[in-house]
Amino acid sequence: MTTDRVNGIARAWWKEAVAYQIYPRSFMDGNGDGIGDLAGITARLDHLSDLGVDVIWLSPHYDSPDRDNGYDIRDYRAVSEKFGSMEEFDALLAGLHARGMKLLVDLVVNHTSDQHAWFAESRASRDAQKRDWYIWADPAPGGGPPNDWPSFFSTPAWSWDEATGQYYLHLFAPEQPDLNWENPAVRGAVWDLMRFWLDKGVDGFRMDVIPFISKTPGFPPIPEGGTPQKHYAEGPHLHDYLREMRTEVLSQYDVMTVGEGNGLDQAQMRRMVDARRGELDMIFQFDVVEFDRGEGGWPRDWTLPEFKAIFARQAASMDAHGWTTVYLANHDTTRPVSRYGDDAPGWRVPSAKALMTLLLTQVGTPFLYQGDEIGMTNFPFTAIAQFDDIAVRNAWARAQKAGTADEAQFLARLNRTSRDHTRTPMQWDGGPGAGFTSGQPWLVINPNAEAVNVAADRADPKGIYDWTRAMIALRHAEPALVYGGYRDLAPNHPALFAYAREIGEGGLCVVLNMAREPQRFALPRAAEPVMASGADLEGREIRLDGWGACICRWS
Incomplete structure (x- = not known):
């Protein structure tokens, strides 16, 4: 890392980088089982190298029951059998480094899978050695959960454990119990698993829902008019834990860290990335992927001045001591060209180019999402059964139970909001399986793959891929696009x-x-x-x- 400054800002390699997110189960299937894997990614590294990106963010590749597509981790030191082996991970890492690219892996440590060995021991009895590795509570007076906290997946945030007669906390699915970060042994175990991957040579971490790791004592109810995100975020010891992480682990490596900013306002995010505090390097702000959602999460009409104001606020939110990111999509969103652009015939390509120009000229480290370099679009879902997302399944089950299930209305909303739009398989060519797989794909492939695919776009000198490559090269060449x-x-x-x-x-x-x-x-x-x-x-x-x-x- 260099120590000189540009425009009063300390230079760092991760500020000058362009990152690209890979959702492994949807990027490339190397063995024909219909699920993307590490060998498939390795086989496509030249696509990424030619594009000019510097950093690959790999969504969870760990051993998992896949209740939440890998964000429920059963073993942090093992590769999912669906994705391959540790040897294949090592080959991927070596292939990236040989091409001058770095690898960012997911750190998902607010919670584990309920099948993790830690939780199995924790729930074995109230006297178990790891009982306080998770968050347990007695029923409320008169019975029932300790409070009315909801999870993010349309269930209560507390689940009853019959064997030990207590509730455990899970801000996400019941199969994703929250770790108790107040326990020093838990933090020490997290530091150890971080060192395991850093010693392998990975170049940093994207930290999943990191603002939620510190819980407020007593689990106070959500205030009237408040939101779960804001209530759960920035607990009393969040910054203590992040500084301890920096001291115990990150300070010993030249790596990149980026955290999610769920539930945080800009002042709170600025605290997390102020270099003088020694916490994280950068943060994902959420306004750009939340501003167009109205009551109940329904899409609402919006204006361009509203959209522009978000980027102005983000740019103003950081001073010379902090850093942010810029992105338009990830595995939890819909496709940018369908959301902010125009995916109608004749307009998809120019609007995708305009959005890529926006992404690569804004303030902060840019993160591309797989498929956006060719202008992939939302999938035209026609039935609830086509969705894989746990959030969709739970919300639909809840609506059915409440007697409010209207499939046409539900589909209308999901066709503009579902996370599955960015999880459909990468479209490599116009042949069977879109070049993604020779088998049955794990999730539906967009029917427009015959025309919208990597091979066709790269063959077009006026295509989105070539424009993206030129824009990345321009960002690398122009200090004003990084530090200006x-x-x-x-x-x-x-x-x-x-x-x-x-x-x-x-x-x-x-x-x-x-x-x-x-x-x-x-x-x-x-x-x-x-x-x-x-x-x-x-x-x-x-x-x-x-x-x-x-x-x-x-x-």
Whole structure:
């Protein structure tokens, strides 16, 4: 890591990197069983190397019963048999490093699987050695759970254990009991498993739901008008635990850490990534994937000024001592081109390019999600049975039990919100199984795979992949796109997203047309064109086609 500064900000390799998330079960199937695996990822490393990304974030690859697609870990030191072997993990890691890329793995330590050996011992009896490795509580006076906390998966957050006569806490599925981080032995076990992977050579961790690891004593009820996310986040010892993690483990390695910002406001997130505090390096802010959700999680109409304001707030949320991320999708969202762009015929490609331009020119380390480099779209689900997501299954079961199940209405919502949209298999070519598998895929493949696939897009010199590759190269070449300040040039314009990334008097101007209708934008000062898609510069005026994108350099 270098120690010099740019624009008053300390340089670091992870600030200058471009990251790419792989959801392993959906990326590439190497053995024909219909499930993506590590050997399949290794076979596709040249695709990632050619794209120019620096860091791969690998979603959980650990041994798991897969109640929540790998986020319920049974053994932190073992690779899931579905994904391969430890030898195949080592080959993947070596293949990445040989190509100059780094590997970020998931650290899921708010909870384990209920099949983890720790929990098996914890629930064996009230006197078990590991009883206090998890969070147990007596029934409330008069019976029932200790409080009315809900889980994030449409169930109560407490489950009854008949054998020992107590409830255990799980902020997610009942099969995902929460660890008791107040116990020093638990923290020591987490530090040990982190060292195991770091000593193997991994380059850092993405930390799942990390704001929830510290619980408020007494488990107070959620205040009226409050939300579970905010109530569970930033417990009294969160920062103590993160500083201990830094001291005991992270300070001994040159690695990258990124935490989820679930439930945190920007002041809280800034505390977690302030370099002077010694906690995390960067954080995923959630506004961009939550602002368009209304009451009950239903999609709502939104305006471009609302969307632009999110990025302005994110840019302003960090000072020279903190760092953030920028992303439009992950394994818990829908496809950006279907959500923020326009996936109608004729508009998918230009809108995907505009969104990729946005992603790669904003403040923070950018994270791409697999398939977005070719503009993959949401899947047109037609039946509840097509969904795999535990959140969908639980919500549907709850609606049926309550007598409020309306499949047409439920589908209308899920076709705009379900996490399964980004979990459908990667579309490598237009052949059987979309080039993802020679077997029966674990989840439905989008019917548009015949036309929307890697092979077809890479063969098109005006495709999304080549545009993405050029944008990544530009970000690597331009310090202003990493360390530059951020200035919105048209915050109230209903169709244009225009902003400057500047260091001193120099820098770049980015102008995006976020609509089908052509637009014009008058630059506030003279500039020279750098890259354009569906746009051209004449004098100080940029003319943009529908979903056009233009990047200029201040002269």
